[in-house]
Every structure is written in C-alpha cells, then in structure tokens.
C-alpha cells in the first residue's frame with residue numbers, strides 16, 4: 238500500500254476508510270442514516286453547537302482532565318517517562334461521556350424524542366443514561382445477559398439514572414448481541430428514536446462522528462504535553478474495544494510521524510486458543526461486514542460471526558471500528574494484544590503503585606506500557622489512555638483472585 | 643430453463659388473474675434433510691416463489707422466530723455450500739419455481755462474491771435479497787449479480803419516500819419486496835388499507851411485480867394482501883410451524899414436514915381464493 242499524504246482525510250463521502258467502513262444497513266434505516274449524516278454536518282458548521290458542546294464538556298464532564306506524570310510507575314519500570322491521560326476522572330468515570338454529550342445534542346437538534354444505546358461494560362450505558370437524565374429524554378439500554386451479571390454496579394447505576402435496561406438473551410449475550418437488539422429497536426421505532434452508538438463503529442457517519450467527539454482526548458494531550466514537556470509525546474498506547482478512546486487519542490497525532498501509536502486488543506485466554514477465546518479482531522480476524530460497516534471481524538470459514546471473549550466486558554466485541562482496520566492495513570498504527578491474566582496483573586500493579594484503579598479495558602493498554610517502558614530511554618515520553626476507572630470491575634477482579642465480597 | 647424463472651412465474655400469475663404466495667423457510671432448519679423435504683414439497687403445496695433464508699449468526703432485521711430458525715440451522719451444521727446443495731436438490735425435481743436466497747452480506751462476502759454468484763446460478767438460484775445492502779452499496783453485490791444474470795430484489799419500506807424510491811428501484815430486478823411495517827420480521831402486520839396505498843405508490847414508480855411481506859401470519863391475512871399486491875410473503879409463521887414440530891430434544895417429530903406443508907397449502911388456498 239502506498240503511503241497517503243495524510244492519515245486524517247477519511248472517511249470519503251460514502252463513509253469509506255480505504256476498503257473499510259460504508260453503510261451496510263437495512264433499507265428501513267437508510268433514510269435515517271442519511272438524516273443523521275446531514276444533521277451532523279450542519280451541527281459541525283454551527284458555532285452555537287460547538288460552543289454548547291465545549292461548555293458542557295467543561296462544566297459537566299470536567300474537561301480538560303489532567304495529563305498526569307506517573308512518577309512512581311516510571312521509576313519502578315525504569316525506562317520511558319509515563320503519563321496517564323486521565324479520562325477516568327470524567328463525570329461517570331470513562332471517556333464514553335465525551336461522545337454521549339455530542340450525540341445527545343445532535344439528537345435534540347434532530348427533534349428526536351427517545352434514545353437507545355447498547356452497552357458492554359456498562360460505561361457507555363451509564364454515560365447515555367446520564368445525558369438522558371440531563372436532557373429529560375426516555376432511555377432504553379440494551380445489554381447482554383452475561384454483561385449484566387458481570388457489571389452489576391453499572392446496571393444499578395443506569396436504573397438510578399432513570400434508564401430502562403433491557404436484557405439481551407440472543408447469541409453469546411454480550412456486546413454484539415446488544416448491538417443487534419438495539420438495531421432491531423431502531424428499525425421498529427425509526428420515526429422518534431435516536432440510536433446513540435457508543436464506539437467508533439457502525440454505519441457511516443457513526444465511526445467518523447464518534448471519532449470527532451472523542452478527539453478532544455488527543456487534542457488535550459497535544460496541548461498538555463507541549464505545556465508540560467515542551468514537545469510531542471513519543472508514543473501513545475490505548476486499548477481497543479470498538480476503538481473509540483483509541484481513535485480519539487490517536488487522531489490528532491496521525492500526521493505526526495514521530496509519534497508512535499499503539500492499540501491494544503483483548504487476547505482473552507490467548508490468541509492461540511481459538512476465535513472464541515479472545516476478542517482481538519485485527520490480530521485474529523479477517524475483513525467482513527457486520528453492524529453497518531466493513532472491518533476486521535472474528536468469523537469462521539463460512540462468514541458466521543464468532544462470539545469472542547475477554548475478561549473485560551467493554552472489549553468483548555468481535556469487530557473493531559473501520560478506521561482502525563484501515564490504520565492497521567496502512568501501517569500507521571501498530572496493534573498488539575494483552576491476555577486476561579496479564580491484564581489482571583496490570584490492574585493490581587496500577588492500583589498499588591499509583592493509587593488508581595484502572596478499568597479492566599484500560600488495564601489492557603497498561604500491559605503494553607509495562608512491556609515497552611523498561612526497554613526505552615528516560616527521554617521517551619509515553620502516554621497511556623486511562624480510558625476509565627476500575628470501580629465497576631472490582632467484582633470481576635475479586636472473582637478471578639478467588640476473593641468473595 | 644434459467645434466469646427468467648421469476649419473470650415467467652409472475653407472467654403466469656398475471657395470466658391466471660391471481661396473486662402469488664412467496665413462502666420463506668430457513669435453509670437447513672431444523673436440519674439439512676428435514677429442510678430438504680420441506681423445500682421439495684413447497685411447489686406442490688402451492689408456493690409460487692420460494693424464499694430460502696441463508697442462516698446468519700447476527701440477523702439484525704429479524705425477529706425471534708427467524709433468529710431461532712437460523713440458530714437451529716447453524717447448530718445442525720448449515721453452511722452456504724449446504725444451502726446451495728438444497729437448491730440443487732430442488733432443481734432436480736422442479737425447474738420452474740423461482741428460488742430467491744435471502745440473507746445478510748457477510749456469509750456471501752466470506753464465500754467470495756464472484757464465486758458465490760457462479761455457484762448460486764449454477765445451483766439454480768434466481769434472485770438474491772440481501773438485507774444489509776442498500777443501494778448505496780450496489781457495487782458490492784447488486785451490480786455483479788445483475789451482470790451474472792441473477793436478479794437482485796430490493797426491499798422498499800415505509801421509510802422509503804417518493805424521493806428515494808427511484809434510487810431503491812434503479813437496480814432492482816425480478817420483483818420489489820415491500821416491507822409493510824417499519825420493524826423486524828414477525829412483527830405485527832400493517833393494515834390492509836395502508837398496504838393498498840403503499841402498493842399503489844410503488845406501482846406508480848415501477849412495472850415490476852410487488853410482493854408484500856412482514857407480519858402476514860394467517861391464510862386470511864395472506865388473502866387480504868393478495869387482493870392488492872402481486873404476491874404475499876409469509877416467513878415467520880411458516881418457520882414457527884417448524885419450531886412447533888420439534889420434540890423436547892429439538893428433533894423433528896414424524897409429522898413436522900407434513901404439518902408445515904399443510905400450513906403452506908392453507909396459505910396458498912387463501913391467496914388463490916382472494917380475488918375470486
């Protein structure tokens with residue numbers, strides 16, 4: 238593949254990032270998807286929309302959050318200088334809210350009356366329920382039965398916020414199935430309902446729109462690193478579920494060739510164990526079409542989608558956003574993976590050395606930081622996207638450590 | 643006897659002054675052999691066109707009945723190759739009844755578009771309905787299919803307004819499938835009056851036959867649709883009869899095939915008597 242002049246020009250007007258992306262949806266949804274696209278491009282051109290978004294991110298979400306120098310971890314790992322981008326300090330405890338604020342403002346502009354969303358870890362569900370409470374809109378969250386069991390605190394949180402949580406019992410009863418049911422709701426209630434997708438996947442314009450709303454992460458890192466260290470970072474590491482926190486922190490740096498970008502997929506029980514034992518779609522999948530876009534998918538030889546597995550409910554998805562698929566093929570971003578066991582160790586390590594409980598999702602990225610940092614010089618500036626806080630995961634971690642709460 | 647089975651069938655229906663019954667079953671449900679027996683019995687039971695569902699793990703536009711049928715088939719080992727085998731088996735006995743494959747894009751994408759079109763045509767497939775390929779993605783499969791001489795049948799829905807209809811109809815061939823409700827398969831049906839208005843609207847835009855589906859569950863409902871549309875599509879209700887014919891272990895009871903075909907006979911009687 239020839240190297241493009243810029244990595245930031247995608248998608249094209251049909252939603253393609255190279256061969257990936259697109260609009261693979263049922264006809265019932267197509268007019269609506271086109272409406273969302275039109276409304277989004279109008280909104281982006283409207284200074285009032287931008288102003289409103291900025292104010293709410295500042296006053297309600299608490300942005301900018303810090304770029305924190307993890308001094309003790311840096312000293313202990315003995316190499317690169319490690320920084321955490323503290324998305325876990327946002328209101329609701331993860332990066333998901335950045336996108337939810339943006340999309341709910343759009344839904345209101347479109348005159349929509351009802352919000353639906355899918356959730357895996359529950360972080361996107363909580364963030365969606367939160368903005369729906371804020372704007373007094375009815376909210377239905379689709380969540381797999383398995384995820385409901387392993388993310389109880391978030392389920393209760395969503396209910397407290399006034400959302401209805403619908404348990405999804407089809408398929409593997411995790412994130413992919415929740416997305417199927419959300420799409421089924423959407424085709425049924427097209428007229429008044431807005432589907433607030435939680436990651437940089439789905440049909441165009443969602444991957445682009447979610448990326449744009451999450452790019453505030455990378456923009457802040459750029460300014461903060463400049464202020465704190467007087468230059469760009471040397472590497473940035475983020476976990477990949479659908480890929481929204483990662484594309485958000487990567488995108489402003491795509492055309493800065495000196496900045497190494499590393500995405501970390503969930504290797505579950507191990508990549509060598511088979512397609513139902515991990516959720517690393519780039520490392521272990523091949524291109525296919527699901528949920529509105531062409532991307533890397535975990536699938537069998539007959540094109541049936543595999544269920545995938547990760548200890549982390551937020552990474553347990555057999556696909557990945559189409560822009561990541563393209564960034565992989567074009568070689569701009571390096572994609573690696575971390576297993577459940579490595580992640581559990583990183584989770585505990587971070588808790589003890591920095592006094593921060595990371596989300597299990599973010600702990601995957603930390604695994605890669607712990608692998609790389611010791612091999613690098615102290616001048617190397619490495620940023621970890623600490624996408625969320627780990628309070629929601631303490632039951633899962635306790636269970637794996639054999640502790641009963 | 644090839645590509646034009648669909649056109650010939652609708653021409654004949656027109657000559658007979660009646661609408662047709664499009665019967666949907668999922669390929670390989672509940673297992674390959676039982677599915678083959680049902681399929682082979684459909685023409686005699688009165689199915690004028692056969693829609694054969696290609697099982698997929700993530701059927702986003704389907705309700706619980708067809709989701710369950712697909713999962714039963716996959717569990718019993720259904721694959722794209724097996725689906726084409728079923729069509730071939732039917733063709734050995736019946737070279738007139740059109741067969742339309744209905745499904746989602748990924749299994750076809752995975753099989754390889756060119757290879758799929760070649761094999762499907764050779765097996766005796768007449769048309770394709772691929773739910774997640776709107777006109778915006780015509781280059782993927784629709785245009786190659788038309789080039790290969792396989793009809794590409796598009797869904798039109800209540801959300802497809804007059805402005806968009808020409809886009810939807812542009813590369814459609816065989817017939818147009820009007821989805822009468824915004825929703826998933828197996829949902830409640832639309833009212834007769836609404837359907838009549840919708841069919842009339844489509845007819846203003848196209849000369850192709852219009853089949854109407856989604857939510858038709860009884861011979862009476864099929865008859866009502868048959869009074870205004872060129873064909874009535876019944877899916878979930880047939881597939882539910884397959885489910886009802888399974889024992890506690892999910893194995894087919896001895897009378898399953900006959901029961902399903904009996905139901906199709908009732909539907910066909912409803913459709914055939916509709917305008918009489």
Ligand SMILES: Cc1ncc(COP(=O)(O)O)c(C=O)c1O
Nearest residue numbers: 360478479480481482551598625
């Ligand atoms: C804290 C956190 N990080 C990461 C993710 C993964 O999603 P994405 O890849 O879209 O950032 C999730 C998803 O639930 C999450 O809750």
